[in-house]
Amino acid sequence: MLDLPLLPTPPPVPDAVPLSARLALRERPAGAPLLRQQWSELLFLHWPVPAELLQAHLPPRLQADTLQGQAWIGIVPFEMSKVRTRYTPPVRGTHEFLELNVRTYVHLDGVPGVWFFSLDATSALAVWVARTFFHLPYLRADMRLDQPSPELRQFAATRTHGGAPPATFRATWKLGAPMPPSEPGSLEFFLTERYCLYASNKDQSKLYHGRVAHAPWPLRAAQVLHLESDLLEGHGLPTPTGKPVVHAGGPVQVELWPMQRV
Structure with a gap:
């Protein structure tokens, strides 16, 4: 029997952002938020993607956020309700609607957040407000969320935005059983505990940053029974291979602060 030398164990790949920076964003920002709303009936669908491939689709100043060297891309349908500003009561046509976003995770100078490739919504007024004042790529779409039984959800969306x-x-x-709170440093924490977002103007010459506050996500296990989507391909992103990592979430009460140029 040959006595083969033991190969050294490769060191773990460091995360793009230290855990302390992620935890710091859980602290509620000072001052009054601009918007309050509720997010519910979320389905988090995530696929791993090479960070270098993802980087080519990001504004120059943003870097792909990674966990143990792995970047992720997600599709998230959900219901938004109780939307109001700090100055006004809920406005008909904007206070309750369905949304579907394509997202990934980024950081700017070590501050982690969400980058949205698109956000489809059923409210034309909400789309206009988000595009005008938050610089977010919202698009109009027809959507429907059905609940055939207490545990089943069905979501359908067709984009209707002209020129998109x-x-x-x-x-x-x-829906499955409730999950324990996400452990800091875990994949669930990395994918769902996000407390800021980034946006840019059309030519990506300006970059904006906004803060979000809410309680840690109440997650549930979930099993996808049927899935059809061409959302990622429409952005020139690779078609996912393999089954997604799946979580269900909500409801949470959310506060959003104004976007600031960075």
């Missing part, structure tokens, strides 16, 4: 790439999404999922 066509896109459709269909998903059926079954």
Whole structure:
């Protein structure tokens, strides 16, 4: 029997952002928020993607956020309700609607956040407000969320925004048991505990940063029974391979602060 030398164990790949910086963003920002709303019936669908591939689709100053060297891309349908500003009561046409976003995770100078490739919504007024005042790539779409049973959800979306790439999404999922709170440093924490967002103007010459505050996500296990989507391909992103990492979430009460140029 040959006595082969033991190969050294490769060192772990460091995360893009230290855990302390992620935890710091859980602290509620000072001052009054601009918007308050509720997010519910979320389905988090995530696929791993090479960070270098993702980087080519980001504004120059943003860097892909990674966990143990791995970047992720996600599709998240959900219901938004109780939307109001700090100055006004809920406005009909904007206070309750469905949303579907395509997102990834980034950081700027070590501050982690969410980058949205697109955000489809059923409210034309909400789309106009978000595009005008938050610099976010909102698009109009027809959507429907059904609940055939207490544990089943069905979500369907067809983009209707003029000039935007066509896109459709269909998903059926079954809710499972509640999950324990996400452990800091875990994949669940990395994918769902996000407390700021980034946006840019059309030519990506200006970059904006906004803060978000809410309680840690109450997550549930979920099983996807049916999934059809061409959302990622419409952004020139690779077609996902393999099954997604799936979580269900909500409801949470959310506060949002004004976007600031960075």
